[in-house]
Amino acid sequence: MSMMSRAEVTTRSAKAFKAADKRTKGRILDEVTSVTGWSRDNARRRLTGAAQRPPGAGRQVASGPGDSWCDGCGRPLRSPLCRPPRAI
Numbered sequence: 001m002s003m004m005s006r007a008e009v010t011t012r013s014a015k016a017f018k019a020a021d022k023r024t025k026g027r028i029l030d031e032v033t034s035v036t037g038w039s040r041d042n043a044r045r046r047l048t049g050a051a052q053r054p055p056g057a058g059r060q061v062a063s064g065p066g067d068s069w070c071d072g073c074g075r076p077l078r079s080p081l082c083r084p085p086r087a088i
Contacts (some may be wrong), residue, residue, distance in 0.1 A: 006036045014050035 009032060017028045032043040 006038075009035055010046050010050045014047050017047040018051040 013028055013032055017025055020028060028047070029040050029043050032038065032047065033040055036043065038046070
């Protein structure tokens with residue numbers, strides 16, 4: 001199972017896990033562990049964390065024309081490793 005698939009399962013189950021009673025939390029943990037292959041402790045930590053923060057926390061996504069990317073190497077133009085191609 002890919003990491004994106006695991007993230008989707010975690011996101012779907014996180015709110016239900018947070019609002020559930022102890023018995024239901026056990027059932028949700030059983031379901032998540034059988035699908036993802038994680039241990040119960042890892043699944044519990046990930047579900048609790050996903051319920052506390054919005055999806056995609058910590059990810060920075062290019063938002064369009066304000067972000068300048070080098071056509072040659074794919075790095076941001078502000079990167080010291082990028083040298084934009086010279087105009088002819």
